[in-house]
Amino acid sequence: MFEIDWNILLPSLVVAGLVLVVLCVDIIRPDNKGGVSGYLSLLGVGVAIWVSLSLWGRSPTHGLGGMLFLDNYALFFNLIILAGTGLTIFVSTGFLEREEGGRSEYYLLILAATLGMMLMAAGADLIVIFLGIELMSIALYILVGFFRRRTDSNEGSMKYLLLGAFATGFLLYGIALVYGSTGTTNLREIELAVAQGRVYTHPMLLGGVALLIVGFAFKVSAVPFHMWAPDVYQGAPTAITGFMSAGPKAAAFAAFFRVMVASLGDLSGDWSGAIWMLAALTMTVGNLGALSQRNIKRMLAYSSVAHAGYVLVALVAANERGIAGGVFYLLAYAFMNIGAFAVIVALGRKGDENLEISGYAGVGFRHPGIGLAMTLFMVSLAGLPPTAGFFGKFQIFSAAVEAGYIWLTVIGVLNSLVSVYFYLGVVVSMYMRQPVGQAHAVSMTPFARVALLTASLGTLYIGLAPTSLLQMARQTVSALL
Amino acid sequence: METAVFYVLATIAVASAVLLVLFRNPVYSALSLVATLFAVAGLFVLLNAYFLAAVQIIVYAGAVMVLFLFVIMLLNLGHSEALESTVGRYRLTGVIFLCALLVAQLTAVGTRQLRGPVAENEALRTENVQTLGKLLYTDFLFPFEVASIILLVALIGVVVLVKRETPETT
Numbered sequence: 158m159f160e161i162d163w164n165i166l167l168p169s170l171v172v173a174g175l176v177l178v179v180l181c182v183d184i185i186r187p188d189n190k191g192g193v194s195g196y197l198s199l200l201g202v203g204v205a206i207w208v209s210l211s212l213w214g215r216s217p218t219h220g221l222g223g224m225l226f227l228d229n230y231a232l233f234f235n236l237i238i239l240a241g242t243g244l245t246i247f248v249s250t251g252f253l254e255r256e257e258g259g260r261s262e263y264y265l266l267i268l269a270a271t272l273g274m275m276l277m278a279a280g281a282d283l284i285v286i287f288l289g290i291e292l293m294s295i296a297l298y299i300l301v302g303f304f305r306r307r308t309d310s311n312e313g314s315m316k317y318l319l320l321g322a323f324a325t326g327f328l329l330y331g332i333a334l335v336y337g338s339t340g341t342t343n344l345r346e347i348e349l350a351v352a353q354g355r356v357y358t359h360p361m362l363l364g365g366v367a368l369l370i371v372g373f374a375f376k377v378s379a380v381p382f383h384m385w386a387p388d389v390y391q392g393a394p395t396a397i398t399g400f401m402s403a404g405p406k407a408a409a410f411a412a413f414f415r416v417m418v419a420s421l422g423d424l425s426g427d428w429s430g431a432i433w434m435l436a437a438l439t440m441t442v443g444n445l446g447a448l449s450q451r452n453i454k455r456m457l458a459y460s461s462v463a464h465a466g467y468v469l470v471a472l473v474a475a476n477e478r479g480i481a482g483g484v485f486y487l488l489a490y491a492f493m494n495i496g497a498f499a500v501i502v503a504l505g506r507k508g509d510e511n512l513e514i515s516g517y518a519g520v521g522f523r524h525p526g527i528g529l530a531m532t533l534f535m536v537s538l539a540g541l542p543p544t545a546g547f548f549g550k551f552q553i554f555s556a557a558v559e560a561g562y563i564w565l566t567v568i569g570v571l572n573s574l575v576s577v578y579f580y581l582g583v584v585v586s587m588y589m590r591q592p593v594g595q596a597h598a599v600s601m602t603p604f605a606r607v608a609l610l611t612a613s614l615g616t617l618y619i620g621l622a623p624t625s626l627l628q629m630a631r632q633t634v635s636a637l638l
Numbered sequence: 639m640e641t642a643v644f645y646v647l648a649t650i651a652v653a654s655a656v657l658l659v660l661f662r663n664p665v666y667s668a669l670s671l672v673a674t675l676f677a678v679a680g681l682f683v684l685l686n687a688y689f690l691a692a693v694q695i696i697v698y699a700g701a702v703m704v705l706f707l708f709v710i711m712l713l714n715l716g717h718s719e720a721l722e723s724t725v726g727r728y729r730l731t732g733v734i735f736l737c738a739l740l741v742a743q744l745t746a747v748g749t750r751q752l753r754g755p756v757a758e759n760e761a762l763r764t765e766n767v768q769t770l771g772k773l774l775y776t777d778f779l780f781p782f783e784v785a786s787i788i789l790l791v792a793l794i795g796v797v798v799l800v801k802r803e804t805p806e807t808t
Contacts, residue, residue, distance in 0.1 A: 299795035
């Protein structure tokens with residue numbers, strides 16, 4: 158038997174307990190329509206954030222039979238994931254009442270997905286990472302199809318499930334091949350086996366690494382494994398689309414970075430070329446795809462593909478600055494993207510979600526606050542100063558230059574320029590187009606206002622005063638290199 | 639001997655997996671999946687993983703496949719005439735199962751010593767079930783618990799997707 162260090166388990170335990178509490182509340186008060194569960198979930202997420210912060214800065218440990226890490230890297234991702242979850246719950250309260258009448262399973266599933274993500278960020282064993290991915294994915298499949306009466310919601314859920322199951326197969330086969338060649342699924346022991354050359358056959362290991370890359374690339378929606386993203390993002394309930402683009406993407410990158418850099422870092426000569434191609438393709442296809450979109454959710458889906466490409470650049474660089482930059486960028490992305498989706502939720506109405514970009518004409522004058530917030534998020538997504546997006550991209554690209562990947566940086570910067578066109582297209586539509594038809598009253602719940610305000614302030618704060626957060630991001634790197 | 643058995647089983651597994659995809663009739667596909675599962679169970683036996691082989695047959699080839707067939711037949715995916723005209727083919731598939739089962743049993747009896755697996759795994763060397771149980775509740779306790787949460791979430795998910803909505807929300 159092993160001693161259980163409860164600190165290692167604590168953040169996940171809080172969220173797991175929260176899942177069960179919310180489940181019980183649902184049974185005791187089935188008529189609460191998710192109201193009580195929503196407040197409870199928020200409270201619990203707050204506690205989990207506090208726990209993660211209080212564990213910050215300790216020397217890295219691992220435990221539970223070598224299954225979980227407790228290090229700054231995992232804790233930083235916990236913060237990203239929990240921030241995403243918290244903001245999503247804030248956005249969801251009014252949204253659920255408006256759209257279909259809330260059910261508290263909604264919050265339970267969000268929390269279960271959150272638990273899965275935290276396990277992905279903290280997993281010290283491929284098995285735990287795999288189980289975390291599955292826990293997150295199963296909850297997301299259901300959340301995407303949560304609006305059962307809508308065909309696009311069902312379609313998105315079905316596509317996501319089928320392609321997700323397919324990708325899971327790749328991931329699992331990759332894990333099996335890595336296990337077959339190194340004799341272990343433990344990340345630290347894989348690192349040792351690779352470093353000491355205790356590998357059964359090298360081609361088998363490389364085959365495993367290739368399949369792992371395919372599996373992870375699907376989860377982060379990198380080209381050419383991105384085909385699900387536009388349909389799923391469009392079909393999912395809008396609040397869930399925002400949720401999916403922040404936390405799950407960050408968690409998938411957390412596991413991806415940890416596996417590739419910490420465990421398989423000695424093989425970087427073999428895999429960095431493949432990731433280079435993935436990064437270049439993902440940025441280019443994502444941004445070019447977003448150019449022609451008329452539907453804002455679809456446009457943001459392609460944009461999220463493109464942003465996965467930027468973070469992959471950080472993985473190619475795989476140096477201290479790159480990893481810190483990637484981690485930092487994922488935090489910034491969570492705030493700006495959920496913020497953008499909060500605006501979309503706010504501008505929708507029951508039965509008419511108002512998703513055409515042309516429908517945003519005049520919003521800037523009718524609803525100055527919302528217009529200003531949306532402008533901020535779009536500018537940040539485009540990567541213009543003084544926002545969070547600019548600083549994150551700057552970190553990543555300078556890391557790539559430092560590591561000598563000049564061409565990849567050039568491709569990335571050119572892509573950023575392209576992206577300015579479609580992000581600012583939304584702003585142009587809001588401020589410079591004549592609105593057609595009646596103005597609609599926008600009713601935001603206080604919670605949705607808080608979410609929008611938090612996301613805006615977060616985006617601004619990260620852009621204007623990035624030093625302390627960047628310092629935190631730098632402290633995570635030692636877990637990997 | 640083991641090598642020969644391995645190749646026979648592997649060929650059956652791969653061939654029926656290919657057939658699974660090629661068959662137009664979903665019932666055939668389901669049945670070739672059974673053949674694949676049996677062949678894989680045989681491979682587990684070759685690796686001395688008897689427990690895994692038994693679980694594979696009971697859970698996958700048994701329970702899961704019955705569920706598959708039920709769904710296929712309830713949804714009437716296999717055209718009825720196709721079903722009737724191909725009863726003869728069932729026999730062929732049956733023979734394949736039987737062969738797979740036979741091979742599996744023969745290998746279980748016939749093979750004792752095998753070249754050790756690359757990964758020295760305690761569960762494969764000694765008393766299968768005991769070691770497996772012990773590992774599940776010690777080294778792999780945490781993943782085991784996580785798996786139980788996954789099952790819980792999947793269960794809730796099914797309820798969410800099929801539950802009748804209360805009148806006032808419609």
